[in-house]
Amino acid sequence: MPPAPAVDRLSRLLVMVPWLTARRRVPLDELADAFDITRAQAEADVLLVGMLGVPPYTGGCLVEVTLEEDDVVAHPQPYLSRPPRLTPSQGFSLLTAGRALLGVRGAEAEGPLARALAKLSTVLGDGTGLAVDLQSPPALPEVRRAVEEGRTLHIEYYAAWRDTVTERAIEPHVTYQRRGRWYVAAQCLLRGGERRFRIDRIQHLEETGQRFEPVRADPPDGIFDPGADATHVVLDLPVSARWVVEAYPLEWEEADGRLTVHVDLLGTAWLERLLLRVGPDARVVEPPELRDLGAQAARRLLAEYR
């Protein structure tokens, strides 16, 4: 592994000295784990920290941190003894995370997180004027409970790709939010395989009564994995439809006042919605059989008004 840039190590060590001093004795592995570095890097850091201090760099004028077997031992001393202030972005991140979660758990207004934020307010401010809307859909608490307790769910799910409502039995593994939407990753008992469902599209759910061993799963990487069945579509859109590429993680390029957008589709309903919203100036370039999709959708909707 190449050596980390000097500045990263500098800020790490400024945090590490007080961290070690507060703990007195810590296994080297625990230090490496806490700071997300290798054991070798941790050992090198400890050796360096032991050389820091003030002139004449002897005896009581050094940071007293030493390595004893597999343990790091730190003695109280006055140099670099407290962590530096939070940088503006660190402070903003902590405050935002705290405020976001407090918003979800309105009931815990007096809980430990609220108390922690109150104490942090001396350095970060009290969060006035900062709001994070996590928009928990109504089904979220029930899905969460099913995740934690290992309860199989029967769901009616609106599949937006195909504009159909399907029924499924799922073993939910983890709930998470990406790009403002809540998802549940689950084992689909009907079709098999791990699938993701947008929780706001679960129209109805109930527990089947069956249980499974709760899974401590991480959220899957990425938002959308179209898989092998997808149709590759190329769109030609006016630049006024820039919201399309802002709202979805798509491949696109801009030239001569037009956007060329590439997307892998699992069903045409998503594309119909997009074309209807952008309007007559949107064109499907590829594949040829979808070039008339927007006009067809428009005629179908018009029929509702006649």
Added chain:
Amino acid sequence: MAAATVSKVERLLNVVAMLLDSPQPVPLVTIVHEVPGYPPAFPSARVQFERDKSDLRAEGIEVVTSGEGAEARYWIDPARHYLPDLGLDEEEAVALNVAASAVRFEGDDPDEALLKVGAAGADGPALVALPADPRLPALYEAVRARRLLSFAYDGVDRAFEPYGLLCRDAFWYLVGHDRTRDAPRSFRVDRIAGAIEPGDAAAFDVPASYDPARALPEQPYALAPGEAVEATIEVDRVMASRVVREVGEAAVRERRTDGTVVVAIPVLNPAGLRSWLFGFLDHARVLDPPELVEVVTGWLEAMAGEGT
């Protein structure tokens, strides 16, 4: 000690330790002679120290200079450098750790911040990933300090009173009062392309009980100034529960036995209504008023290749 044997990090940290620990500001000659790692020749040592100062500044460590030339003295104010003792108890540190582990900015590692405040460090992947923008901390500082902001948006130069920052639907919005238009406005932070110039602090007052979460209409059809027109919308059973959740139970005018609902919503922006409606495809249509029906059908006719 020879310069070659002392790493840059070690030299920088020793400078920080010395300047924090010293009871009074320190002359350059003392720093470069006593801290290991500076070149022996004074002119090169001075150049090196200037570089070190800017490296430290980049890390957020401000070396304060008093006096000039040969009289220059340097120090670091411990009161500004060190994080004050926050006194978080075990339970509070854990709660903060859970929050910062669960809710993260895309691409951000909260570990260092958590270790600074005495928490354990992030655990597991982010459950909620928020959009990141390097300008957010400075924008929030402007909100806190009530600084007037100058920036261009939609091709118009704005003088803006930022009352708050709101994250919704994967975007950050700067919400407040636009002096240029003398009207409440919200701007998507990622769409502010050019520079954002902050003005003096305490430049305006925020209305009492202002809530940034309420500053932005949630529906596109409500995104416009002016008088609202009430539109009635028919929604079939497939989309009924979703639409009612969005517009609220109070908007329901009729529930039919086949699961269809009719809702009445205030529309300020007909184009926004159209866009919102098309999200439901064939499952929803406008019943009334005729001019809004016309907005939708005219658009559809143009798309279908009918009319003009």
